[in-house]
Amino acid sequence: MAVARRKASELSYETFLREYVEANVPVVVEGAGAMFPATQQWTPEFFKSRFGSKQVNISYGEKMTFSAFIDAVIASREDAPGPYMYRLFIGPHLPELLPYLEPQNPYSFPRRLASPLMPSRWKRPDGYLKLLIGGTGGRFPVLHYDGENAHAAITEIYGDKEFILYSPDDSPNLYPKQDMPNQSRVGDPQHPDLERFPLFAHATQHHTVLHPGDMVFVPARWWHAARVLSPSVSICQNMYDASNWRGFVDEICRDTEGLGGLKRFAKKTYMSGLGALLSALERAPGRGRERPVGVAALVARLAPIRSTDVADSSSWSMRDWT
Numbered sequence: 001m002a003v004a005r006r007k008a009s010e011l012s013y014e015t016f017l018r019e020y021v022e023a024n025v026p027v028v029v030e031g032a033g034a035m036f037p038a039t040q041q042w043t044p045e046f047f048k049s050r051f052g053s054k055q056v057n058i059s060y061g062e063k064m065t066f067s068a069f070i071d072a073v074i075a076s077r078e079d080a081p082g083p084y085m086y087r088l089f090i091g092p093h094l095p096e097l098l099p100y101l102e103p104q105n106p107y108s109f110p111r112r113l114a115s116p117l118m119p120s121r122w123k124r125p126d127g128y129l130k131l132l133i134g135g136t137g138g139r140f141p142v143l144h145y146d147g148e149n150a151h152a153a154i155t156e157i158y159g160d161k162e163f164i165l166y167s168p169d170d171s172p173n174l175y176p177k178q179d180m181p182n183q184s185r186v187g188d189p190q191h192p193d194l195e196r197f198p199l200f201a202h203a204t205q206h207h208t209v210l211h212p213g214d215m216v217f218v219p220a221r222w223w224h225a226a227r228v229l230s231p232s233v234s235i236c237q238n239m240y241d242a243s244n245w246r247g248f249v250d251e252i253c254r255d256t257e258g259l260g261g262l263k264r265f266a267k268k269t270y271m272s273g274l275g276a277l278l279s280a281l282e283r284a285p286g287r288g289r290e291r292p293v294g295v296a297a298l299v300a301r302l303a304p305i306r307s308t309d310v311a312d313s314s315s316w317s318m319r320d321w322t
């Protein structure tokens with residue numbers, strides 16, 4: 001099945017929220033990233049020439065110099081895929097890149113992650129902004145959905161990438177791992193071992209190809225994976241709003257980390273109350289104003305719904321999120 005495609009120039013933010021975010025339906029927004037200076041300037045060579053000697057995170061625990069990594073990306077082939085970068089958080093590791101991503105893409109704005117009312121553990125004003133780079137045949141290593149009920153947005157900056165998704169309803173056909181239920185045991189979903197995983201044949205694949213400027217919205221609990229068709233650079237962000245808050249709270253409160261019942265109850269009460277407060281502030285009258293002042297400005301700051309509601313990226317906390 002093809003993922004729906006809409007043009008950014010014809011898709012209002014309100015329609016995007018109603019038809020896709022609230023409905024938990026994936027969509028590609030064409031041109032959502034077209035206004036980024038990055039879309040004009042980022043190429044594999046850009047990273048090699050600017051940051052060649054810098055050691056960067058590629059995957060969990062794997063680091064390389066940018067120079068060696070980009071050489072491997074260029075050499076990557078369908079039958080001999082090179083490494084795929086998916087653990088480089090831009091804010092703490094390459095803040096020089098942030099100006100290339102402003103003005104922010106409104107469709108991937110992190111919303112509640114950017115609220116100062118978020119507990120510090122989940123305060124991510126850039127939405128866990130990550131850099132994803134790979135060469136032909138490179139791929140994200142596992143079919144998965146994002147933890148803590150997050151929505152995700154992946155915006156293609158350079159090159160082409162195949163992106164596939166499976167609905168949460170297909171979870172029983174995807175063989176979730178016992179210890180990590182948001183990861184599938186199937187391995188490469190384009191070359192599944194159907195003798196080991198026969199139910200996978202019943203799963204409905206939603207398919208698209210991302211080109212520069214395209215953003216795919218990945219709703220909470222939708223399984224997804226990506227494979228590079230030509231050397232590719234993209235970014236990934238997470239987002240919370242009223243549509244995925246309850247699932248987020250349920251998940252973080254299930255993970256008790258040794259907390260007793262009373263503490264868990266207190267945490268759940270606080271987070272549920274915060275959700276109700278943010279929902280009210282997000283719907284407060286006058287939220288559409290371009291430059292709010294007074295009380296409206298305070299409301300916008302506490303419950304940001306678009307990038308102009310928050311301070312610019314130079315003031316973001318650059319804590320290491322790896």
Ligand SMILES: O=C(O)CCC(=O)C(=O)O
Nearest residue numbers: 086132140154225226236
């Ligand atoms: O490589 C991609 O585009 C997928 C990224 C992703 O799913 C993730 O970082 O969680």
